[in-house]
Amino acid sequence: MKWENKKFIDFIQLQRGHDLTREQFIDGPYPVVSSTSIMGYHNQYKADGPGVVIGRSGTLGKAQYINDNYWPHNTTLYVKDYKGNYPRFVYYFLMNFSTDKHGGGSAVPTLNRNTLSSISIRVPDFTTQKRIADILSAYDDLIENNQKQIKLLEEAAMWLYKEWFVKLRFPGHEKTKIEDGVPEGWKLTRVKRMGQVITGKTPSTAIVENYGEDIPFVKIPDMHGVIYPLKTEVKLSERGANTQKNKFLPPKSIMVSCIATVGLVCITHEVCQTNQQINSIVLNDEDHLYYMFFKMKGIKSLLEGVGSNGATMTNVNKTKFENIELLKPENEILKKFNNLVEPFFSNILALSKQNEKLKEARDKLLSKLMSGEIEV
Structure with a gap:
């Protein structure tokens, strides 16, 4: 395992994201990545995947990994050139790297990429990068699977909500008088x-x-x-x-x-x-x-x-x-709905807690792998 010292600018090239207001969104397959999360989807993209994005404004340094083509929002910096480094490793490196102290803004903090360029860092060879990324990815794969389950549970509960309270197909709707689109008793x-x-x-x-x-x-x-x-x-x-x-x-x-x-x-x-x-x-x-x-x-x-x-x-x-x-709606209907979807939300909470434990375990391992304390 070989590690070497280099300047940040020789490791990766960061580029500021691109302006796009919510009013300009046109529904499409490409995620628009903000400083904290995916803020929506658009019909065009500005960067090829896999992508690594960090918060530039508002939330400094939060790293995100995007598998496919995407639109990095102007509140972010994204990796334009990996310079021969393994993209997934770059993501974990930035997760572990303290970028928040390099902000240059005032009321709304802003990350200064020019300041980052001159910082000295320590980076392993490509083979070691891949090994480190593979170890940490195992945790993220479990987290992602849990997130998919959470999404399905929320969608199932949302479907029931729409059936009962939007389409008005609640239990007993056949016998309920509806006047001007409002069921009797609501x-x-x-x-x-x-x-x-x-x-x-x-x-x-x-x-x-x-x-x-x-x-x-x-x-x-x-x-x-x-x-x-x-x-x-x-x-x-x-x-x-x-x-x-x-x-x-x-x-x-x-x-x-x-x-x-x-x-x-x-x-x-x-x-x-x-x-x-x-x-x-x-x-x-x-x-x-x-x-x-x-x-x-x-x-x-x-x-x-x-x-x-x-x-x-x-x-x-x-x-x-x-x-x-x-x-x-009537209290009886609200109670029935609450009881019906309660198990969904209980599972969401349990999966969310499990994800937090996985993140804690990953982050502890991350710092040790990135420091070279644990060899791979």
Whole structure:
């Protein structure tokens, strides 16, 4: 096994991603990769797969591996030239490489690729690169299989939701009178009548003691691509959380992103708090949980409209959010639906927890492989 020292610029060439607004999306097969996740699909691509992408703006340094051709968004840097290195190894190298300290932005951090170019790094030969990548890929393959199961479970639950509450093929629909498209017994209500709406808040960052490892503190980046945000970038201390006791969320609350990136919806699995970009619903009745989860996921365009006030950043404040109207089916139907899809979500939570353990095991191995502590 041979390792050598070289400059970052001699390892790979990074290129800034390309502008593409959501309004410009044309449905197609090519993923549009943002700084945190796949943000949608387009009918054109800008880079050949396999691809490696890292966050350039907003979320620094998050590495993503894309198998096929893709569109790297302008919030990212992507590898334009691997310079003879193994692409999958490059992905793991960047996962392990601390890029966040090389940001050059202010309020919204920005990764400076010119600064990266001059950094000295240590890299093994191609054969060793492939061996390291193959070992770590075994973990990622398990994670990917679990993700596919999670996706299928969510799609199955979503299908039932649409059958019952969109197509109105709920149990007993044949005997239910429907007037103006509304089944008898269903009522028009508002979000605030379904539960208490809590807008999050950030404890003072000037007081270091407000932060620790006690209470998960959910922010929008934690909500991407998950139903249950099991891992948060930041946690509060008990002291910090208790400075805003009215911001605690119990398990089985619904969190909805309402500023800037609106329409992300997650469910709490433990006591936590959120920042001010998230409005949450502490439901009056837990039997309404999964109906409200899918209902909130279905109002993304409404939230964008409600939150658009001529400013550049979409903002759905608490008053606007809690006064959103929605149709509430009868409690008996909501309870039947909740009981029916509960096993789906229990499995999703179990698979999500398993994935977190796999990621932890992979990351521990990653640092040892990349340092040469473990030889392959």
